[in-house]
Amino acid sequence: MGEGFKLPVLNGLGKTNRIDNWWSQPLIMGIGLTITLIYTFWRLFIYDLDISYHLNGNTVVSPLFSPNILEWELFNLNEWAKTAPNWINAAILIIWIPFGFRGTCYYMRRVYYRSFFASPAACWVDEPQINKSLGYKGEKMLFIINNLHRYFLYAAIIILLIKWWDVTHTMHFNDGFGISIGTLVMAFEAFLLTMYVTSCHALRHLAGGVLDRWVSGISKLRGEMFRKISIINRSHGFWFWSSLIFVFLGDLWVLAVNKGYLSDVAIFVI
Ligand code: FES
Numbered sequence: 346m347g348e349g350f351k352l353p354v355l356n357g358l359g360k361t362n363r364i365d366n367w368w369s370q371p372l373i374m375g376i377g378l379t380i381t382l383i384y385t386f387w388r389l390f391i392y393d394l395d396i397s398y399h400l401n402g403n404t405v406v407s408p409l410f411s412p413n414i415l416e417w418e419l420f421n422l423n424e425w426a427k428t429a430p431n432w433i434n435a436a437i438l439i440i441w442i443p444f445g446f447r448g449t450c451y452y453m454r455r456v457y458y459r460s461f462f463a464s465p466a467a468c469w470v471d472e473p474q475i476n477k478s479l480g481y482k483g484e485k486m487l488f489i490i491n492n493l494h495r496y497f498l499y500a501a502i503i504i505l506l507i508k509w510w511d512v513t514h515t516m517h518f519n520d521g522f523g524i525s526i527g528t529l530v531m532a533f534e535a536f537l538l539t540m541y542v543t544s545c546h547a548l549r550h551l552a553g554g555v556l557d558r559w560v561s562g563i564s565k566l567r568g569e570m571f572r573k574i575s576i577i578n579r580s581h582g583f584w585f586w587s588s589l590i591f592v593f594l595g596d597l598w599v600l601a602v603n604k605g606y607l608s609d610v611a612i613f614v615i
Contacts, residue, residue, distance in 0.1 A: 356471055357471055358463065358466070358471060358472065358473045358474070359463075359466060359470060359471065360470070360471045361467075361469055361470040361471065362469065363467070363469055363470065367466075367467040367468075367469075367470055368466070368467070370459075370467075371456075371459040371460040371463075371466065371467065372460070374456050374459075374460050375457075375460030375461060377586075378456065378457065378460065378461075381589060381593065384593055385409070385440070388409055388436070388596065389409075389434065389436050389437050389440065390432070390437075393410075393434040393436070394603075395407075395599065395600050395603035395604065396409075396410040396413065396434070396435070396436075396599065397410065397413065397599065398527070398599060398602050398603050398609070400518075400525055400527060400609045400610075400611065401518045401519050401520070401611065401614075402517060402518050402519035402520075403514065403515050403516065403517055403518050403525065403527070403528075404514045404515065405515050405525070405527030405528075405530070405531060405599060405602075405609065406511055406514075406531070406599070407595060407596040407599040407600070408508075408531065408534045408591070408592045408595035408596060409436055409592055409593070409595075409596040410434065410435045410436045410596075411435075411507075411508055411511050411531070412435070412439065412504065412507040412508065412510075412511055413435040413511075414435050414438060414439065415429075415433075415434065415435045415438075416435075439504070442497065442500045442501060442504055443501065443504065445490075445493065445497040445500075446494075446497040446498065446500070446501040447585070447589070448490075449490060449491045449492075449493060449494040449497055450494065450545070450585065451494070451546045451547075451581075452581050452582050452585050453585065454491060462476070463476065464476050464481075494547050495547040495550075495551070498542070498545055498547050498548060498551075501542055502542060505535070505538055505539060505542055508531075508534070508535045508538060509535050509539075511531060511535075512528065512531045512532045512535055515527050515528040515531050515532075516528055518611060518614050520614055521614045521615050522614065522615055523611050523612070523613050523614030523615060524611070524612045524613060525609050525610060525611045525612060526609050526610060526612065527598075527599075527602070527609045528612075529612075530594075530595050530598050530599075531595065533591065533595075534588070534591045534592060534595045537584065537587050537588035537591050538588045540577060540584040540587075540588065541581075541584040541585055541587075541588040543574065543577060544574065544577040544578045544580065544581045544584050545574075545578075545581070546578065546581070548574060549571060549574040549575060549578055552567055552570035552571045552574055553567045553568050553570060553571025553572075553574075554571075556568075559571070
């Protein structure tokens with residue numbers, strides 16, 4: 346069945362028999378990714394001020410610049426920061442981890458292959474002639490880096506733990522322990538990132554892959570983890586976008602407080 350039947354039926358970039366708005370999702374996602382790339386470039390290389398603020402002794406750091414390793418005493422990083430070139434900031438030193446993790450994410454690959462390379466543009470939709478001339482080579486050459494996803498996952502888990510640690514820094518006020526709006530912003534960002542990381546396909550494989558059966562002992566436990574991760578893995582795309590968008594909303598919040606457009610307040614202190 347289907348022998349000799351070649352897809353797509355119509356030839357030429359974007360040509361298709363589909364009658365739905367197949368182009369809207371790749372277009373919107375492509376615009377979204379482009380905006381995030383431009384904004385990140387602006388914040389990292391053009392305007393890297395106002396990356397954190399203090400409210401009555403606590404510290405709230407922009408998600409884009411968290412963890413702010415240039416303030417760490419560990420390895421004398423804070424001392425090194427004083428003599429480092431002006432263009433160095435915490436985000437520039439750390440960005441390769443979230444960038445590598447998201448850039449090699451299985452879901453993200455689907456997005457940018459479609460939005461930026463039209464390879465494929467969508468199911469049943471023809472792709473540009475250049476793709477056909479080059480031919481499909483799988484994830485080789487430049488894209489061979491995608492095979493490093495599981496290693497970026499390990500690094501992302503470390504970053505995630507430090508982000509939760511940063512959340513605790515928003516809770517230490519001069520007169521006690523409490524929660525401010527900044528705490529909620531940073532905690533919500535850390536929560537979304539937690540969901541994104543824990544719904545990762547590579548993490549799911551790490552939990553329950555390779556084994557033939559999950560019957561007893563450790564294998565049973567791994568099977569249980571695999572099933573749990575599988576549930577949130579179904580919404581991996583949602584966690585990808587929500588966690589990404591909130592990095593920038595959190596950064597805008599920190600910028601707005603620094604500029605005086607918005608004010609942080611302590612919700613309670615005990
Ligand atoms: Fe998307 Fe691992 S597959 S983060």
